[in-house]
Amino acid sequence: MKRVLKRYGPIFKALIFLWYFLPQITLAQEGNQKTEWKFDFGTGEVQAGYEAVQPWDIYAAEKGFGFLGGTDLIGIENLEGDPLVIDGVSSLDPFYFLVDLPEGNYDVTVYLGDLQGKSATTIRAECRRLMLEETETAYGEIKALTFTVNIRQPEIGNTGERVKLKERELDYLHWDDKLTIEFNGENPRVTGLEIQLNTRAVTVFLAGNSTVVDQAYEPWAAWGQMFPVFFQAGKVAIANHAESGESLLSFQRENRLDKILDLMRPGDYLFVEFGHNDQKTGGNHLDAFTTYKETLKSYIASARQKGGIPVLVTSMHRRSFDQNGKIVNTLGDYPEAVRQVAHEENVALIDLNAMSKVLYESWGPEYSKKAFVHFAKGTFEGQEEDFADNTHFSTYGANELAKAVVEGLKNTDLEVIKFLKPGIVPYDPEIPGRFEDFYWPLSKRTSNVKPDGN
Structure with a gap:
């Protein structure tokens, strides 16, 4: 028995360490994972704690967020107000904003409107999933509205298996590693965006x-x-x-x-x-x-x-x-x-x-x-x-x-x-x-x- 302990003792100690400490290490790592993303749209002053998103910021993987190319975006800038709502972006056409996110459920809060104008915005996510019906704001009004969206990836946990996607699904705006938000409507205007992981x-x-x-x-x-x-x-x-x-x-x-x-x-x-x-x-x-x-x-x-x-x-x-x-x-x-x-x-x-x-x-x-x-x-x-x-x-x-x-x-x-x-x-x-x-x-x-x- 002594020989066994002498020979395998270090291994036993290592196993005990992993059994006791690994769950705590994992929880700590999970606790350090990012759960909140904040974006301030427009060309003016940026709200503290928010990422600046200007009309020409096209999505790039190294940045992890940005607009889908192919749409002319217009910057909105007013003279005074809080940095989050004083400026924003708009377009005559539908436009898309992308954010790299792990799969899961997220609460998304959008700030819609214009301090010197009106707006009318419809919001969809991923593959044309209706999240907010046409929302109007009066002249000078800003509305903060929240919806909850699910995003997913083809991988199945840690099994090594994947969903067997069809070729056409490779072009879909779901099954990827990002959230896609479509801003549409007669006069879409957005000043800010907040994303919060929702585990409840x-x-x-x-x-x-x-x-x-x-x-x-x-x-x-x-x-x-x-x-x-x-x-x-x-x-x-x-x-x-x-x-x-x-x-x-x-x-x-x-x-x-x-x-x-x-x-x-x-x-x-x-x-x-x-x-x-x-x-x-x-x-x-x-x-x-x-x-x-x-x-x-x-x-x-x-x-x-x-x-x-x-x-x-x-x-x-x-x-x-x-x-x-x-x-x-x-x-x-x-x-x-x-x-x-x-x-x-x-x-x-x-x-x-x-x-x-x-x-x-x-x-x-x-x-x-x-x-x-x-x-x-x-x-x-x-x-x-x-x-x-x-x-x-x-x-x-x-x-x-x-x-x-x-x-x-x-x-x-x-x-x-x-x-x-x-x-x-x-x-x-x-x-x-x-x-x-x-x-x-x-x-x-x-x-x-x-x-x-x-």
């Missing part, structure tokens, strides 16, 4: 297909990218992991579910909406009442094992009318299979399938085209043919479906509903909002390529 917010993960994803390009949209604007800042972060063309099986095979589970903490949510692509023949096909139900139950079990709360969402209908103006079910038994699983597993259900039938029939065959990607050729740059897509939504249609999902959520007993913004008007799919009243200033990124899936 509930994360709502979305798993789904092209009807849920943050569509990266105009004119396409989905309900998931409209969802964040309905929740209170600081309380909930929407992490939309949906991707076009996905089914329950492919989402697993590409490590997308593993990525969510790696990030999930007790009390987080997993919203699941598939069906459009699962019904198709091929390697990802699942039979509605057997393998589809079984796979859904495996998602539920995985989320619960992590302390998460699963929520099932039935797939909305495609735009398919009969001669009497009634919706034709093109999704077979898949929505009913979801309802059965929700009942059998005691999981909250948002029946978007049922609500979408009422919604589409309220619009009717002709007006419903405004909710889908139906645009005459030449509407968008480089568009040489008509768009006529009866699966994928326009921004107006995606927003109406997001309202339906929120209404379905309000009818559950889930704790997360207490974090919805106060004053949300009840949504009745029989009386949808009018296209003519919906405002969405176009982003600069457009595509003539239809998203995967149908």
Whole structure:
């Protein structure tokens, strides 16, 4: 025994040291990690403790922040006032500000307005994720508004695994190591920006297909990218992991579910909406009442094992009318299979399938085209043919479906509903909002390529 201690004693001591001190060293390192970033926009005096951002500051990796090139930015400078609001930037076109950040949830506070003018600003993040609807400021008014955003990277913890991204995803403004904020609207003016790491917010993960994803390009949209604007800042972060063309099986095979589970903490949510692509023949096909139900139950079990709360969402209908103006079910038994699983597993259900039938029939065959990607050729740059897509939504249609999902959520007993913004008007799919009243200033990124899936 003495020989063993003499020979291996130093190793034992080293192991004891690591066992006792390593967690404390790690915590200390975490405590020293940066959790706050502050930026003062404009050419005037810089607020103490803030980074100066001038109109010509284009993003560079060595700096870690800056504007995306390709937009002419205008400096705003006033004679007197606090340094943070006395000056700012504006543009006649949408402009983008990028900041290098680790993945996680962040509270972002923007200072909007002009001490000698008016402003009107819409803010989106990452891939056109709606964070703040059009916000107006009166002459001389500055508003400080906060939203909570989730950003992510393809790596899955320390496993050495990654999400198997499709080639088109390499051009997306999510899945990278930075936060991208889009300033848009009739007269966007921003004077300052503050970013604070938020480790307390509930994360709502979305798993789904092209009807849920943050569509990266105009004119396409989905309900998931409209969802964040309905929740209170600081309380909930929407992490939309949906991707076009996905089914329950492919989402697993590409490590997308593993990525969510790696990030999930007790009390987080997993919203699941598939069906459009699962019904198709091929390697990802699942039979509605057997393998589809079984796979859904495996998602539920995985989320619960992590302390998460699963929520099932039935797939909305495609735009398919009969001669009497009634919706034709093109999704077979898949929505009913979801309802059965929700009942059998005691999981909250948002029946978007049922609500979408009422919604589409309220619009009717002709007006419903405004909710889908139906645009005459030449509407968008480089568009040489008509768009006529009866699966994928326009921004107006995606927003109406997001309202339906929120209404379905309000009818559950889930704790997360207490974090919805106060004053949300009840949504009745029989009386949808009018296209003519919906405002969405176009982003600069457009595509003539239809998203995967149908």
